[in-house]
Amino acid sequence: MSYFDVASSAPLHPVARQALIAALDEGWADPARLHREGRRARLLLDAARETAADAVGCRPDELIFTPSGTRAVHLGVAGVRAARRRVGSRVVVSAVEHSSVLHAAGDDAAEVPVDRFGRVDPAVFAGALTADTALAALQSANHEVGTVQPVAEAAEACRAAGVPLLVDAAQSLGWGPVDGDWSLLTASAHKWGGPAGVGLLAVRKGTRFAPQDPADERESGRSPGFENIPAVLAAAASLRAVRAEAAEGGLRLSALVDRIRARVPALVPDVEVVGDPVRRLPHVVTFSCLYVDGEALLHELDRAGFSVSSGSSCTSGTLTPSHVLRAMGVLSEGNVRVSLGAGATEEEVERFLGVLPGVVSSVRERLGAPGAASAAAPGAGPVVVDALGKRCPIPVIELAKVIGGVPVGGTVTVLSDDAAARLDIPAWCGMRGQEYLGEERRERGSAYGVRRLV
Amino acid sequence: MSYFDVASSAPLHPVARQALIAALDEGWADPARLHREGRRARLLLDAARETAADAVGCRPDELIFTPSGTRAVHLGVAGVRAARRRVGSRVVVSAVEHSSVLHAAGDDAAEVPVDRFGRVDPAVFAGALTADTALAALQSANHEVGTVQPVAEAAEACRAAGVPLLVDAAQSLGWGPVDGDWSLLTASAHKWGGPAGVGLLAVRKGTRFAPQDPADERESGRSPGFENIPAVLAAAASLRAVRAEAAEGGLRLSALVDRIRARVPALVPDVEVVGDPVRRLPHVVTFSCLYVDGEALLHELDRAGFSVSSGSSCTSGTLTPSHVLRAMGVLSEGNVRVSLGAGATEEEVERFLGVLPGVVSSVRERLGAPGAASAAAPGAGPVVVDALGKRCPIPVIELAKVIGGVPVGGTVTVLSDDAAARLDIPAWCGMRGQEYLGEERRERGSAYGVRRLV
Numbered sequence: 001m002s003y004f005d006v007a008s009s010a011p012l013h014p015v016a017r018q019a020l021i022a023a024l025d026e027g028w029a030d031p032a033r034l035h036r037e038g039r040r041a042r043l044l045l046d047a048a049r050e051t052a053a054d055a056v057g058c059r060p061d062e063l064i065f066t067p068s069g070t071r072a073v074h075l076g077v078a079g080v081r082a083a084r085r086r087v088g089s090r091v092v093v094s095a096v097e098h099s100s101v102l103h104a105a106g107d108d109a110a111e112v113p114v115d116r117f118g119r120v121d122p123a124v125f126a127g128a129l130t131a132d133t134a135l136a137a138l139q140s141a142n143h144e145v146g147t148v149q150p151v152a153e154a155a156e157a158c159r160a161a162g163v164p165l166l167v168d169a170a171q172s173l174g175w176g177p178v179d180g181d182w183s184l185l186t187a188s189a190h191k192w193g194g195p196a197g198v199g200l201l202a203v204r205k206g207t208r209f210a211p212q213d214p215a216d217e218r219e220s221g222r223s224p225g226f227e228n229i230p231a232v233l234a235a236a237a238s239l240r241a242v243r244a245e246a247a248e249g250g251l252r253l254s255a256l257v258d259r260i261r262a263r264v265p266a267l268v269p270d271v272e273v274v275g276d277p278v279r280r281l282p283h284v285v286t287f288s289c290l291y292v293d294g295e296a297l298l299h300e301l302d303r304a305g306f307s308v309s310s311g312s313s314c315t316s317g318t319l320t321p322s323h324v325l326r327a328m329g330v331l332s333e334g335n336v337r338v339s340l341g342a343g344a345t346e347e348e349v350e351r352f353l354g355v356l357p358g359v360v361s362s363v364r365e366r367l368g369a370p371g372a373a374s375a376a377a378p379g380a381g382p383v384v385v386d387a388l389g390k391r392c393p394i395p396v397i398e399l400a401k402v403i404g405g406v407p408v409g410g411t412v413t414v415l416s417d418d419a420a421a422r423l424d425i426p427a428w429c430g431m432r433g434q435e436y437l438g439e440e441r442r443e444r445g446s447a448y449g450v451r452r453l454v
Numbered sequence: 455m456s457y458f459d460v461a462s463s464a465p466l467h468p469v470a471r472q473a474l475i476a477a478l479d480e481g482w483a484d485p486a487r488l489h490r491e492g493r494r495a496r497l498l499l500d501a502a503r504e505t506a507a508d509a510v511g512c513r514p515d516e517l518i519f520t521p522s523g524t525r526a527v528h529l530g531v532a533g534v535r536a537a538r539r540r541v542g543s544r545v546v547v548s549a550v551e552h553s554s555v556l557h558a559a560g561d562d563a564a565e566v567p568v569d570r571f572g573r574v575d576p577a578v579f580a581g582a583l584t585a586d587t588a589l590a591a592l593q594s595a596n597h598e599v600g601t602v603q604p605v606a607e608a609a610e611a612c613r614a615a616g617v618p619l620l621v622d623a624a625q626s627l628g629w630g631p632v633d634g635d636w637s638l639l640t641a642s643a644h645k646w647g648g649p650a651g652v653g654l655l656a657v658r659k660g661t662r663f664a665p666q667d668p669a670d671e672r673e674s675g676r677s678p679g680f681e682n683i684p685a686v687l688a689a690a691a692s693l694r695a696v697r698a699e700a701a702e703g704g705l706r707l708s709a710l711v712d713r714i715r716a717r718v719p720a721l722v723p724d725v726e727v728v729g730d731p732v733r734r735l736p737h738v739v740t741f742s743c744l745y746v747d748g749e750a751l752l753h754e755l756d757r758a759g760f761s762v763s764s765g766s767s768c769t770s771g772t773l774t775p776s777h778v779l780r781a782m783g784v785l786s787e788g789n790v791r792v793s794l795g796a797g798a799t800e801e802e803v804e805r806f807l808g809v810l811p812g813v814v815s816s817v818r819e820r821l822g823a824p825g826a827a828s829a830a831a832p833g834a835g836p837v838v839v840d841a842l843g844k845r846c847p848i849p850v851i852e853l854a855k856v857i858g859g860v861p862v863g864g865t866v867t868v869l870s871d872d873a874a875a876r877l878d879i880p881a882w883c884g885m886r887g888q889e890y891l892g893e894e895r896r897e898r899g900s901a902y903g904v905r906r907l908v
Contacts, residue, residue, distance in 0.1 A: 003491060008484040009680070017478060024471055028650065030462040034752050034769060035761035037457060067521030067651065068679030074668050100678070103668035190680060196482065197521065197651040197682035214528050214557035217771060224554070225522030226463070226644060228651035231685075298488050307489035315488060317671060 007339035013193030016238035027229035069188025072199035088132025095327035126157030145275030146284030152180030189235035291369030292334025331427035392420035417445030461793035467647030470692035481683035523642025526653035542586025549781035580611030599729030600738030606634030643689035745823030746788025785881035846874035871899030
C-alpha cells in the first residue's frame with residue numbers, strides 16, 4: 001500500500017507518537033489547578049507553546065492551541081472581524097482558500113481571483129484592500145494543487161493598508177515558517193504528522209482581537225475548552241522533528257513530484273497537470289484526466305494499492321467540482337491529487353506511474369470514452385447533445401463523440417445540468433483546440449456552445 | 455501521592471489508554487476520504503459513535519463528538535437558541551451550572567436558585583419556564599459539591615412547557631445514563647477517564663437545532679473541525695469500561711465519602727460539610743473550614759501528598775468565591791473539594807483524615823485565627839473592624855477576634871472589599887449563632903453588620 005494523501009491527513013510521526021504516549025501519564029490533569037499534577041500539566045503546556053511558537057516564528061504569548069485547524073481559522077476570523085467592526089465588514093480572500101476560511105469569511109466575502117496555476121497576483125490582492133476591509137486572508141500554499149502564494153507581498157500590502165492578514169499555513173508549516181509580516185497564522189497538526197485534535201492560532205501583538213465565543217479562561221480566553229495537553233505536546237514535538245527533516249526531505253520529494261509532473265502526460269493521453277510547476281509545495285502534484293470519472297479512478301487506484309484524493313465533483317458530497325479547480329479554470333474530471341509523505345520512495349512512485357495508464361484507460365473504456373479521433377453521425381446544421389441528468393464526465397464524453405461528425409466551423413450545443421460541465425466543457429475546448437462559445441442558462445441546466453476549429 | 459481531584463480531570467483509564475494507542479495506527483486518516491485508510495477511519499468513528507450512544511441512551515445519529523465538554527455545551531446552547539429565536543430569547547438555568555453553561559447562557563439568563571444543599575426545586579424550575587423561553591439547562595449533578603439534581607422532573611416540566619432541556623452530564627455520565635426525557639445532553643470524556651479532546655453532544659430527534667458556527671461537513675454539520683478518531687475511540691471504550699465498574703465502585707466510594715462527611719466535622723473544629731448528604735455523586739465531598747485560606751490549605755495538603763481543589767476566592771483567578779457556594783449561601787473560606795478516583799483506597803482516606811486536622815490548625819495558627827472563644831478589647835458602643843484591602847479569610851478572622859469583646863446585643867461592623875466576605879460573614883454568623891444584620895455598600899467595599907447573640 002502506498003498512501004499518497006498526506007495533504008488530507010498524515011500518519012502519526014514517530015516523534016509525535018512517542019511524545020503523546022509519554023504525555024498520557026504526565027499531562028492529563030487540569031493545568032489550572034494548584035496541585036502538583038496540575039502544575040506538571042501547566043509546565044508541559046508551556047513547554048509545548050514555546051516549541052510551537054519557535055517553529056511558527058512568534059512569541060509564546062502570541063500563540064494559542066485550538067482543537068483543530070478549522071477551529072483556529074474560525075476563531076481567528078471571528079476575533080478580528082468583531083474587533084474591527086467599526087472599520088467595516090469586508091473580508092478579502094483568495095478564491096482558492098480552504099473551505100474553512102471561505103465559510104468563516106461568509107458568502108459576501110470579496111474573492112481575489114487566481115491564474116491558471118492557482119496563484120494570486122499580489123497587485124490584485126493589494127487592490128482589493130479597501131478602507132472598509134476588516135480582514136484579508138491568504139493561504140501560504142494551496143491544499144489541492146500545491147501552488148505557493150505570494151504571502152510576503154500580500155502581507156506588505158496589508159500592512160500598508162492597515163488591514164490584518166490571516167495566513168492559513170495548514171499545508172506549509174511543516175516545511176518552514178511563513179515569511180512576511182502577517183498578523184494571524186493558523187495551522188493544523190495532523191497535516192505535518194502531529195495528532196488530530198490540535199490547531200494553532202497565532203495572533204501578533206498589536207492585532208485587534210475580540211474573542212466571540214462564550215467566555216472561558218483557557219488559552220488566554222481565545223479558545224474555550226479543556227486543553228488537550230498530550231496532543232499539544234505531540235504536535236509541538238513533531239513540528240520540530242519534521243522541520244529538522246524538511247530541507248533534505250523536501251528536495252527528495254520535490255524530485256519525485258517533478259518526475260510525476262513530467263511522466264504522467266507522457267504516459268496517459270489527455271491529461272492536464274495543474275498547479276504551479278515551480279512555486280509549489282515539495283510534495284503535492286495534481287492532474288486531471290479527460291473522460292474519466294474521478295470516483296472510479298480513486299477506487300481503481302485504491303484497488304491497485306494507492307491512496308489519493310480528488311477534487312472531481314463525483315467525489316464530493318455536493319456533486320460540485322472543487323472550488324479551487326473552478327477558480328483556476330482547469331479541467332475537473334478525473335482529478336487526482338498525489339501528496340507524498342516523508343517516507344514515499346522512488347519505487348512507489350514508479351509503481352504508481354506503471355499502474356496509472358492502465359487504470360485510466362480501463363475507466364475510460366468502461367465509460368465509452370472516445371478514442372483519439374472518433375467519427376459520429378455527420379449532418380448539416382447545429383448538433384445538440386442532450387446530456388441532461390448525466391454526471392461528469394459523461395457530458396464531455398458525449399461532446400467529444402459528436403464533434404468529429406461536425407464540419408469545421410460547425411457548432412455543438414451540449415445540454416447539461418451537471419455542475420462540472422461548466423468547468424470541464426471550456427477546459428476540454430482548451431485542451432482540444434476548439435472554440436468555447438459560452439453558456440446559456442435554461443429552465444433545466446444550461447446549454448454550452450462549442451465551435452469546431454480543428 | 456493521593457490524587458483526590460478526578461472531578462477536575464481523571465487520569466487516563468487503562469482501557470482508554472489501550473484504545474487510544476491502538477487507534478493511533480488505525481484512525482489517523484480523514485474519514486471523509488474514499489481510500490482504504492479513510493474508510494477504516496470512518497468505520498472506527500462509526501463504532502465509537504455506536505458505543506457512546508449506547509452509553510448515553512440515544513441513537514447514534516443523535517450523537518456528535520466535540521473537542522471538549524465546554525464546546526459541546528457552547529454548540530448545544532447556540533444551536534437551540536438560534537433555532538428557537540422566534541419563540542424568545544430567554545434561557546433558564548440553575549444558579550449552580552458549570553461556568554461553560556452560564557457563559558453560554560449569557561448574563562441575562564434567568565437563574566433558578568438552589569437550597570443550601572445546592573439542589574434545585576423542580577417546582578421552582580418549572581415555574582421559570584415562560585412562553586418565551588428558548589432553552590432550559592440543568593446539570594445532572596453539581597461539579598463542586600456533588601449534589602444530584604432532579605433532572606427527570608425538570609425534563610417532564612420542560613416537555614409540558616414545550617421547552618428543550620439541556621442536561622450537562624459532565625460529572626455523572628461515567629456513573630450511569632441520565633434519566634428523564636431530556637432534549638440535549640453534554641459530557642466530557644476526561645472526567646470519566648477518557649482522554650482530553652473529546653466532548654459529547656446528544657440532540658434528540660425532534661429538537662429544533664440550527665448550528666451557528668461556519669459551515670463544515672464534519673459531525674453532521676454540528677461540530678466543525680477534523681475528527682479526533684483515536685481520542686473518540688478511547689473515550690467511547692473507556693465510558694463502556696467505567697460503566698461496567700460503576701455499580702460496585704460507586705458503593706465503595708460512597709462509603710468512603712460518608713466516612714469523610716462524618717469524620718471531618720468531628721476531627722476539625724469549625725468546619726461546614728456542604729452539598730446534599732444523600733442525593734449526591736458517589737465520589738465527591740466538599741467542606742469549608744472557617745478562618746482558613748483556601749490556597750494555603752491546598753498547598754499544605756499538596757505538600758502532605760493530597761491533590762484536591764477548592765472553590766475559595768483565593769484559589770480563583772478573579773478572587774471571587776465559587777458561584778456554586780455563593781448560590782448555596784454556604785461558607786467559602788477554606789473550601790476543599792475531595793473527588794475520589796476508582797482506585798482510591800480506605801488507607802488513603804484514613805491518611806487524609808489523619809493529616810487534615812494538623813494542616814488546618816497550622817494554617818489557622820499562621821493567620822492568627824481565634825481560638826474557641828477569644829477575648830478582645832471590650833468597649834461601649836458599636837465596634838468597627840476595618841478589613842479593607844484584606845483578603846479572605848482575614849475579615850472573618852478579625853470579626854471573630856472582636857466579637858468576644860462586644861456585649862451580647864451589641865454590634866460589630868466589618869468593612870471589607872473582599873468578594874468572599876459577602877458570603878462568609880453571613881455563613882460565619884450562621885455557624886456561630888450570631889445575627890447577620892446585612893450589607894451596606896460603601897464607596898469602597900461594604901459594611902457588614904453583625905449582632906452578638908451568644
